[in-house]
Amino acid sequence: MPSWDNTPSGTMTAAALSLPGAQPPSKCFTIENYYPKPTLPSQKWVLIKVKAAGLNRAELRGRNGDQPAPPEFGMFVDEFHPDPPKVLGEEFVGIVEEAGSETKFGKGDMCTGFIYGGGKAFDGAYAEYVICPAQRCFRLPETSLSWDVLGAITMSMWTAYGSLFEAAQLAKGATALIHGATSSVGVWAVLLARDHGCTVIATTRKKDKVAKLKSIGADHVVLEDELKEQLKRLAPKGVDCLLELAGPDTIQTLALPNLAKYGSVVVTGVLTKQWSMKDFTPALIPPTRKMTFYSLEPGQEDIEGVESVIADVISRVESGTFRSEMFLDKTFPLERIGEAHGYMEENKAIGKVVVTVP
Known part of the structure; x- marks a missing residue:
């Protein structure tokens, strides 16, 4: 049994990868409104209500059906498998829905997650909810920035x-x-x-x-x-x-x-x-x-360092030192995930492409 295994409870909206490799990219995804909602695999995990997810090149490869390399699984390298999961997405910003007792998080915390294995080893962030191991989840400071701007910053x-x-x-x-x-x-x-x-x-x-x-x-x-x-x-x-x-x-x-x-x-x-x-x-x-x-690996990261750097950069975005138009190229709603993939794959972006989740 994989370390991230869980028994779903309830349903959620998700952009499911239903036809890898299809063209145009919109044909690869199906918006499912009754997709199984995950639960905590253990008390060392966090369940997050996703607000925005940044796109990554690895997700384009997953959508195309390209086989990933074992290093892309990060902390889940021992659970490597060549096929993509049903839901892609390796990073997110959102709000903690449920936190395991062995984590530092509480319900309602604003957070971000760098789940490199997520979207490969297990379902990722193109969904209303996502699970994340606590060591890959980081608190966000109180901020007035919108979720799509935050999604273009963190990972x-x-x-x-x-x-x-x-x-x-x-x-x-x-x-x-x-x-x-x-x-x-x-x-x-x-x-x-x-x-x-x-x-x-x-x-x-x-x-x-x-x-x-x-x-x-x-x-x-x-x-x-x-x-x-x-x-x-x-x-x-x-x-x-x-x-x-x-x-x-x-x-x-x-x-x-x-x-x-x-x-x-x-x-x-x-x-x-x-x-x-x-x-x-x-x-x-x-x-x-x-x-x-360079990659953020378990046992090597300084979690407090990550959070303090993110907080500092967010404050500099708020002050105008780093303006959102510098790093956020375009935002799409989740139901247009295929269009977002096509836009990124055509190399139109300069900076981050983000999808927002209802």
């Missing part, structure tokens, strides 16, 4: 923050290259690195996205096909941090040759769907350079 922002400041230990005044900057994590990386006093080089494949990246704070925006040539001019001694959001298959040709002494490449995204590097050996890593992968 993408923390992924960018952890990659830059936990993994790369990015220092003030350093130079950061954000490879794949128009993704939601990429946009937050630009905002956070620039706010930290760093020089930011952002990349994109599309000319029509250059102006937006500059408007949110990128010092330089470079088109993908001009990147190698432009880096020689912009960072002749290399960059201090290269945040790789496209995939590890670019590391040997792009990242490692362009790192400054003591620089770091942090792999966070796999937009290319490639999880491995061909013919790689550690001997290819230049001396005094570092290569790492």
Whole structure:
């Protein structure tokens, strides 16, 4: 029996994945108004009334029927299976409906959850209710921000923050290259690195996205096909941090040759769907350079640190330091989840795409 198993009680509204791989994306989903409502698998879990769910590339792959890689299951890697669950969705913001006695939460708490395994190992957040292990659930501060704005902040922002400041230990005044900057994590990386006093080089494949990246704070925006040539001019001694959001298959040709002494490449995204590097050996890593992968894993996270960073960023959004139009691209209601997937899959977004749940 899997660790997340539970006996449903009652019903709820959910966007069920009924026909993976169908086109257009709207044909993949069926809005079910009597979908089984989950219960707590144990007293270490939380049941949340979902208010908004941010979309992730992994969910597009799940909808298409692409087989996930075991690392995508996170803390549920031992329960890996190749087929997608009935309900996708790896992150949410919402209100605690029921909290296990072994958690720190109480009914009515505003919270967010980073359930990387959710939407893979078990039903995710494209639903009225979702279950979440307590160690992946974090309190939100009291705020006047709308649910869709909150949904565009939490997991993408923390992924960018952890990659830059936990993994790369990015220092003030350093130079950061954000490879794949128009993704939601990429946009937050630009905002956070620039706010930290760093020089930011952002990349994109599309000319029509250059102006937006500059408007949110990128010092330089470079088109993908001009990147190698432009880096020689912009960072002749290399960059201090290269945040790789496209995939590890670019590391040997792009990242490692362009790192400054003591620089770091942090792999966070796999937009290319490639999880491995061909013919790689550690001997290819230049001396005094570092290569790492960032993910929030059980036993490694500082929960209080996550919550304090989220609270600080929310306050900065409220004050206008980070404006919602910088990081929230578009909001869709849950019944238009297929349209939201199509919009994201066509690479129209610069920042986060969010669905709101009634």
